[in-house]
Amino acid sequence: xxxxxxxxxxxxxxxxxxxxxxxxxxxxxxxxxxxxxxxxxxxxxxxxxxxxxxxxxxxxxxxxxxxxxxxxxxxxxxxxxxxxxxxxxxxxxxxxxxxxxxxxxxxxxxxxxxxxxxxxxxxxxxxxxxxxxxxxxxxxxxxxxxxxxxxxxxxxxxxxxxxxxxxxxxxxxxxxxxxxxxxxxxxxxxxxxxxxxxxxxxxxxxxxxxxxxxxxxxxxxxxxxxxxxxxxxxxxxxxxxxxxxxxxxxxxxxxxxxxxxxxxxxxxxxxxxxxxxxxxxxxx
Numbered sequence: 001x002x003x004x005x006x007x008x009x010x011x012x013x014x015x016x017x018x019x020x021x022x023x024x025x026x027x028x029x030x031x032x033x034x035x036x037x038x039x040x041x042x043x044x045x046x047x048x049x050x051x052x053x054x055x056x057x058x059x060x061x062x063x064x065x066x067x068x069x070x071x072x073x074x075x076x077x078x079x080x081x082x083x084x085x086x087x088x089x090x091x092x093x094x095x096x097x098x099x100x101x102x103x104x105x106x107x108x109x110x111x112x113x114x115x116x117x118x119x120x121x122x123x124x125x126x127x128x129x130x131x132x133x134x135x136x137x138x139x140x141x142x143x144x145x146x147x148x149x150x151x152x153x154x155x156x157x158x159x160x161x162x163x164x165x166x167x168x169x170x171x172x173x174x175x176x177x178x179x180x181x182x183x184x185x186x187x188x189x190x191x192x193x194x195x196x197x198x199x200x201x202x203x204x205x206x207x208x209x210x211x212x213x214x215x216x217x218x219x220x221x222x223x224x225x226x227x228x229x230x231x232x233x234x235x236x237x238x239x240x241x242x243x244x245x246x247x248x249x250x251x252x253x254x255x256x257x258x259x260x261x262x263x264x265x266x267x268x269x270x271x272x273x274x275x276x277x278x279x280x281x282x283x284x
Contacts, residue, residue: 028213032087040085047082048075051260058089059221062262069137069269073159075260076267079218079231083258088216090209091259093244094251096237100222100229101277102270105129107238108280110199113192115246124276126189132182132273140179149173152181180271199239203248207240209256217257220267229266233257 032040045051050064050071060083062075099107109125112118120126136159138144138152149170157166167173172184217233230237243249260267272278 032085036085037087044078044082044086047078050075058087058259060258060260062260065263067264070159072264072267076231079258079260079267083218084216086258088213088256088258090254090256091219092251093240093249093253093255096219096228096241096255098225098227099237099241100220100225100227100266100268100270101272101280102129102268103228103230103234103238104280105277106195106234107241109193110195110238110242111245113196114199114242120189120192124280125193126187128274128277129272130189131185131187132277134180134269134271134273135173135183136181136269137179138175138181140175140177144173144175146170176271176273180269182271182273184273195235195239198235199242202236202239203243207236207249207253209254212236213256217255219257219259221259221261222265223261223263225265229268229270231260231267 041053045053050062050067052061052063053059054061060079067075105125105128109123112123112125113120136152136156138148138155142148142151144152149167152173153167153170167183174182174184176182212233215232217236218231219233219237220229220231221227222229228237237255240249240253240255244251244253272280
C-alpha cells in the first residue's frame, strides 16, 4: 500500500515538473520574440562575418562557399553553443525530405531493429558507420604515414580543445582521396543504442516542442545537395522521421528548431566509407 502511494506521489511530481518545464520554455520563447531577438541576432552575427539572417524565413545563411574545415567547425560550434539565446523557427516534418548520410544511417538503424528485428551487430549503423567513423580531414597532398597521422591527432586535439584526445592505434586511421580521415575498428556492439528508448517514448507520449526546447534542435541545409543535416537533435529527428514513415505520428507535425543554410555539403565531417554506405548515400 505504501509502495503504491509513493509511486503515485512520484508520478504526480514528475507530471508537475514536466508541465512547469513546458511553461518556462513557452514563456522564454515569447519573451525572446518580444524583447530580445533583434539584439541577440545582431550579437550572434557579429561573431562570424560569413553569417546572415533572413528575418522573414528566420533562417541563417552562410554566404561563403570555400570555407576551410576549421572555419566550418568554428561555425558549427557557434550554433551549438550560442544560438539558443534567439527564438526558433519551425519546419514541418514532411518537409525534411532528404537527410545527410549519418542522419539517414541512424534512422535506418531504428528500422532494422524495430521492423526487421536485426541484431545490433547486423545493423548498418554498428557494422559499417560506427566501425568506419569519419573523424576529420587532413590535406591529401601531405604524407599520411606515422608522422602525418601524429600531426593529424595533434591538430584534432587543438580543434576540439581536448589535449587528451588521442588514437590508441594509428594504423586504424585511414585517409580517402579527398582527405577525409576514418577511424576503423571491428567492434561488436551488443547493447541497444539509446535512440530506441526515445522512439518508444515519443510513440507512447507524443512529441513536445516545449520540452524539446531545453536542448534545441539545430538543422543545417545544403543548398547544393538539397539535404538536411542535424547539427543538434539528430536522435529526435531520426526518431520522428521513423515514426512518421510508420504512420505513428503526423507528417504535418511542426518541429521548432534553428536552420542554417550553406552552399556546400555539410558543416560536419560525417562521410560514408564503405561502398555499401556510399551507395546508400547516393540513393537518398
